[in-house]
Amino acid sequence: MVFTRRRLLAASLPFVAMLPRSAAWQVGSPPPSVTLTTTLASPTPASDSPGAWASKAEVPTPRSEVAAAAVGNRIYVLGGYDPDAATANEEYDPVTDTWRQRAAIPIGLNHSGAAAIGDKLYLVGGYDGGGRPLDSLLEYEPATDAWRQIAPLPTARGALAVATLDDRLYALGGVGADGVTGALEVYDPGSDRWEERQPMPTARDHFALAAVGSKLYAIGGRLEDWSNNVGTNEEYDLQADAWRPRAAMPTPRSGIAAAVLGDRIYVFGGENPSQTFDENEEYDPRTDAWRVRARMPTPRHGLGAVTLGDVVYVVAGGPTPGGSASGANEAFVP
Secondary structure (H helix, E strand, O other), X not given: OOOOHHHHHHHOOOHHHHXXXXXXXXXXXXXXXXXXHHHHHOOOOHHHOXXXXXXXXXXXXXXXXXXXXEEOOEEEEEOXXXXXXXXXXXXXXXXXXXXXXXXXXXXXXXXXXEEEEOOEEEEEOOEXXXXXXXXXEEEEEOOOOEEEEOOOOOOOOEOOEEEEEOOEEXXXXXXXXXXXXXXXXXXXXXXXXXXXXXXXXXXXXXXXXXXXOOEEEEEOOEEOEEEEEOOOXXXXXXXXXXXXXXXXXXXXXXXOEEEEEOOXXXXXXXXXXXXXXXXXXXXXXXXXXXXXXXXXXXXXXXXXXXXXXXXXXXXXXXXXXXXXXXOOEEEEEO
């Protein structure tokens, strides 16, 4: 470190001036030991930082209500609410900060869920252009740039959430033909079969789902109507096939996206009838506690969030409530 004259002067001040505010020292007692070099040179611990954002190359096709997932070291942004985006499959390379078009989705869709298992990506459910819930399950292999339709989702629905655990695909919640559902259905790629599991206690849509350890966390969303957003957080135990409530997300919102980095869950964006959100809230399943992190540079809903390495990429989404679109691509480092 290069010490400026101001730093050297500060170092020569009486010891009492250098004590942290929280230090307690009574006159007559031995003074606490302090290493002056450490005091001057230590940065704020990373765990106390709100994190930082950086803008990246924009998604070529602006859109919202997308699905997004990573295979290998590439991110795929899929479908979208705008008719021009409904079959879009665009691949992002974070190393070169560039995009390229890949094989179009066989059917136009929006409000789908996506997740990867091994070297394949799975695109689940959603709505078609007329707003009808879909039961489609599409498998995409980036190595061959090819799609195929596989065993359909038992409960057709859109605005659902998807995650993977133990090489299984979990499809949860959303809106089907009979309205909002808490259905939990699990797909095994090895057998190309689905099975039903214990439904989510609070049926909802436009929420986020994240896997940490052997648990799933269903966070936020809406009770059919975006004027009825919730912060509900429910944990699913894979081994017990059981749910339990956990600490609610501080800011109730829907149209959100979540990503896991380390053992923490980060929940981004959202909307209600009057605004889009720039919230970025972090949940720690070990302590069942939330904290606020650095706000998103671009508030939006219907976005995607994908972790690669130690970075979360937050892509696309609508900047205003309802049918809006953007190509925003912003990288968050906690």
